[in-house]
Amino acid sequence: MxxxxxxxxxxxxxxxxxxxxxxxxxxxxxxxxxxxxxxxxxxxxxxxxxxxxxxxxxxxxxxxxxxxxxxxxxxxxxxxxxxxxxxxxxxxxxxxxxxxKLNYFLGIEAYRTPNGINLCQRKYTLEILKENNFLDAKPAKTPFTTGQRLNNTDGKLIINPEEFRRLVGKLLYLTNTRPDISYATQQLSQFVDKPRDIHLIAAHRVLRYLKGSPGKRLFYPSNSPTKLLAFSDSDWATCTETRKSVTGYCVYLGKSLISWKTKKQATISRSSAEAEYRALASTVCEIQWLSYLLADLLVKIDSPTALFCDSKSAIAIGENHVFHERTKHIEIDCHVVKQKVHEENEWKDPVDNKGNRKPKTNWRAMKKEWNMISTQKQ
Missing domain, CATH: 3.30.310 (TATA-Binding Protein)
Structure with a gap:
């Protein structure tokens, strides 16, 4: 000094x-x-x-x-x-x-009732709308236009790119309690280096969507069962420039949504099955991390985690080692799905105390009964 x-x-x-x-x-x-x-x-x-x-x-x-x-x-x-x-x-x-007592923490509002706890960012959302003059805007029903594909060539470069970057940064923090805008925010965050007017219009649509439901919140019931459920999906070759796929997943603890993400994959997938399989690998890693975290919090999971996927080919790759010709180019770390499926089959005890074979869990029926409602309006 x-x-x-x-x-x-x-x-x-x-x-x-x-x-x-x-x-x-x-x-x-x-x-x-x-x-x-x-x-x-x-x-x-x-x-x-x-x-x-x-x-x-x-x-x-x-x-x-x-x-x-x-x-x-x-x-x-x-x-x-x-x-x-x-x-x-x-x-x-x-x-x-x-x-x-907890009521406001890092911009997240917490409201506790005998039935559970509500988390939202209503005040933070209203501040974003006020800063961008969207308090009187016409609400939109969806945060993103269906079928829209953003790129780096359409439209003109905006004069003040800092405005777009600041808005996207605030929307990224808002996804802590608003999983419904995760995909739209992920799409917008790809163009913060050289934003164009078409990107700013798409960001304004997100603001119009937030105008219609600024107080939408996550509800965590106090009597939720301690069972992990996960849903995985991917959008194959959705990026028009790099042809990379987008991974999306969400993880529930009982009926409480505790983790979600939308992210572009690091490599290009040759087929939709490969893209789905990579999304499964990302979801499995998230489930493993949540298991460690729940163990630190003394939450005991008595049953294996159910991971739902809508791709039969990806499920077959995770269960069967025969598909070597189609999967030998996939990175080794993606095959953590096979390892966890194998561990789950070993963990299950198919025979009860009397020597009778236990009935298998009907995950298809459970999926139909599962209530996907995780957010509610204020």
């Missing part, structure tokens, strides 16, 4: 020694995280391997979980006295500010 102008000292080449991290320095956030992690671990908390921002502590009679985002902390537990002790410990170490 250089001496500030006007500082006089009798010793030559004297510098200042930094005793604490300051806001604005590159290492400030890392040093803060290291100190917070060490403080929690010294008090008996265990850092999750699946998510480094999650800390848990359990005893014979209680369990407490702590989620960290920079300097914002969310605490949940089964014992109020332990939570009070945790707050006192954090206050003595860092001088925290207690905001009470």
């Amino acid at each position: 250089m001496l500030p102008p006007g500082f006089k000292s009798n010793k030559p080449n004297q510098v200042c020694r930094l005793l604490r991290s300051l806001y604005g320095l590159k290492q400030a956030s890392r040093q803060w995280n290291v100190k917070l992690t060490k403080t929690l671990q010294d008090n008996g908390f265990i850092q999750s391997s699946a998510d480094p921002s999650l800390f848990t502590k359990r005893s014979q009679t209680s369990f407490i979980a702590l989620l960290v985002y920079v300097d914002d902390i969310l605490v949940a537990g089964t014992n109020d006295n332990q939570i009070k002790e945790l707050k006192q410990m954090l206050d003595s170490s860092f001088k925290i500010k207690d905001l009470g």
Whole structure:
């Protein structure tokens, strides 16, 4: 560190020694995280391997979980006295500010009822509409025009690309509670380098869709069964320029939607079956990560996860090793689907205590009975 102008000292080449991290320095956030992690671990908390921002502590009679985002902390537990002790410990170490029960966290509004908890970003959505002058716009029924394919050639370059980039960035954060705009936002985020007027029109349609339902929210019931269900799909060669496919999946814990994603695949698929198989591999990896995360939260899954796919060819590739001629060009990591299917078949016990063969689960009937409603309007 250089001496500030006007500082006089009798010793030559004297510098200042930094005793604490300051806001604005590159290492400030890392040093803060290291100190917070060490403080929690010294008090008996265990850092999750699946998510480094999650800390848990359990005893014979209680369990407490702590989620960290920079300097914002969310605490949940089964014992109020332990939570009070945790707050006192954090206050003595860092001088925290207690905001009470959860109602607003990182722009996400939480409303709790005896039946469950509702999560939405209504205030954040209204701020986006107000910033872009869309509070009085005519609502749209869908966030994206059916069959529309965006590219880098149609339309004219917009004069102010920062406006488009800022809007897409806010829409990306809005997908934390709005899975219905995930596909539209994924399509728009491909053109942030050189946006054109046709891309801005498509982004404005998303705003018009949000105008019709700014308070749409996710509901997580308190009596939901602890069973993981996943749905996977892909749109083969949907990108008109690179001919890459788009992966889409969603994962449910009981009737609660807990994970979803829409993302373009890294490589080009030669067939729709390959695109579906790659989407299955991405979904399997997400399910595996969620299993680790639920294990850290002491949530026990007693049955294998049901993964639904509408491609018979992809299902056959995952179950059968005979399709070598058609799949030998697919990366090795995609075959994690085969491994998990094999593990599931070994995990199932086909015989009960009396020696009778257990009936297989009718996943086709379960799919018909499954209620796909995961969001509701305010």
